[in-house]
Amino acid sequence: LVLETHLQAGIQKDEFFVQYQPLMDLATNRLYGVEALVRWRHPELGIIPPNSFIPIAEESGLIIPLGRKIFEMAFADFAAWKTNFASARDLCLSINLSVKQMLQSNLAADIQAMARDAGLSLENINLEITESLFIDDMERAVKTIRELKTLGICISIDDFGTGYSSLKYLNQFSIDLVKIDKILIDNINGNLTNYNIVASMLELCAKLNLKAMAEGIEDIDQLEKLQGMNCPFGQGYYFAPPRDRNIIEEMLAGNM
Ligand code: G
Ligand code: G
Ligand code: MN
Ligand code: NA
Numbered sequence: 001l002v003l004e005t006h007l008q009a010g011i012q013k014d015e016f017f018v019q020y021q022p023l024m025d026l027a028t029n030r031l032y033g034v035e036a037l038v039r040w041r042h043p044e045l046g047i048i049p050p051n052s053f054i055p056i057a058e059e060s061g062l063i064i065p066l067g068r069k070i071f072e073m074a075f076a077d078f079a080a081w082k083t084n085f086a087s088a089r090d091l092c093l094s095i096n097l098s099v100k101q102m103l104q105s106n107l108a109a110d111i112q113a114m115a116r117d118a119g120l121s122l123e124n125i126n127l128e129i130t131e132s133l134f135i136d137d138m139e140r141a142v143k144t145i146r147e148l149k150t151l152g153i154c155i156s157i158d159d160f161g162t163g164y165s166s167l168k169y170l171n172q173f174s175i176d177l178v179k180i181d182k183i184l185i186d187n188i189n190g191n192l193t194n195y196n197i198v199a200s201m202l203e204l205c206a207k208l209n210l211k212a213m214a215e216g217i218e219d220i221d222q223l224e225k226l227q228g229m230n231c232p233f234g235q236g237y238y239f240a241p242p243r244d245r246n247i248i249e250e251m252l253a254g255n256m
Helices: 002-012 050-060 063-084 107-118 138-150 167-172 182-186 192-207 220-228 245-255
Strands: 016-025 030-042 046-048 092-096 125-129 154-160 177-180 211-214
Touching (some): 002 030, 002 050, 002 063, 030 063, 063 107, 177 192, 182 192, 192 211
Parallel strands (some): 030 092
Antiparallel strands (some): 030 046
């Protein structure tokens, strides 16, 4: 309850900010997009990672106003990058959404309004959702995804392979991108079973015409294995950790 009170105050005092982690095109080794990841700069406790407050924000419902702030910040940055950097023209922006946010009836209209306020078109905007969404309220989830897709927004399944992982959802909900969880990527070199699971997932995605991204790539051996399997996209500390906005701007200015 104490943290919840701090969280509420923190939202009002704008203590939250967004970092961005590069998403890479593995075929060309070029920047494909960035994933927005929220952080809390607490006046006494310092930087608090999302794992420590997102669950509380979800339980308390504060994820709704916080989520709106995250969109506003990321949309403002993204709009500025599109204006200022030719290299950002086709860049994709990925934003994580909690189940609670996805189940708001006005989500699509809300996002549309925030994009309009930021002077941003909804092309190249990608929302990351988790499979648990489909257990919670299937009907609402389907309706929301349809509305978002009508606006031109892309949908990713985050942490794929760890949870419910029903393959039929991928097609049924016209998912655009599957993010294969770090846990499966971790052991891709040491463990033949893991390797085969990832290889099969990539094959399946290709057959279903889904983009696939490997999460948590930390070394060149993993990268080369994934490239050998024709994994189209990747993310991980090997390329870059989540970075402050100004570092991303340096990259866009031509140093990467
Ligand atoms: O950045 P980090 O690895 O600490 O993020 C941990 C988790 O917190 C992510 O996997 C993601 O699920 C969640 N998270 C990070 N940023 C956001 C955000 O902006 N919105 C929501 N809903 N979740 C986020
Ligand atoms: O669940 P989600 O995919 O949204 O989480 C993304 C988070 O995963 C990022 O915030 C980042 O902190 C973390 N992450 C990204 N790449 C790596 C990696 O290579 N290794 C580890 N340990 N964590 C990573
Ligand atoms: Mn994510
Ligand atoms: Na993940």
